[in-house]
Amino acid sequence: MTSFVMHLQSATQYERIERVTMFVGEDSSGSFGIMAGHQRMMTPLQFGLARFRTNDDWEFLALPGGLLYFVDNELFVNTRHYLRDQDCVRITKALEEQLRKEEASLREIKDSLHRLEEEMFKRLWRLGRGREASV
Template sequence: MQTFELVMIDSTKELRCKNITLFHGSDRSGQFGIMARHQTFMTSLLLGLCWFFTIDDPLPTYVALSGGILHFSRNILSIVTPHFFVDKDMQKISIDLEQELKMEEQQRKEMRERAKNLEKEMLKRMWEMQKEAPK
């Protein structure tokens, strides 16, 4: 059976897997599968679960990812995503992805609050400067 290589990259890590026989993912058009020697292909992945099989393991390996770009060319499947988790246990990686997304949302909320406070302080300072300016 023919195989291909899978390369996944996120903001903190890179994972390379060889001997992949089938990758299954989904994009806006639906679900799809990629096997070795697939023609060149590129798509935008949705947030969720993908999975792949290797030649030496009949059970799937699951990948939870927060969207991303998939590119297949020259028998190498590359995925670039903000975050991914790989595990044989689908429940575990689903929980990991959910926790990561919640943490990111909290960080965005805190950043918005800091930006709002900075804007208030700047307006306050500009108002004070305008009052102090000679007329």
């Protein structure tokens, strides 16, 4: 069976995977598959799981979205970060845990910004009162 090369790229990771025979992902139009010799294409990937096959083994990728580009029998998957595993259940749990951590971090940032905003308004109010007293 013919194969292609897949390049997984994120801000902190890069992997070159040889002998990929199939990639299955999802974009806004739904699920799709790519095999060796596929025509050139580019599409934004949806948040979720993708999978690819090397030899007779399937591996899974958890992606927060990304950009897929296939040209000259090479597949480029660019994303902010990704998780890769052969066990679908394990990668799903890892993705859920990562999402929980990111949501908690976002809540902390929002709370911090809210406190900063309140403090700025208090200081502006005090500055305004100081000007009124000096007039």
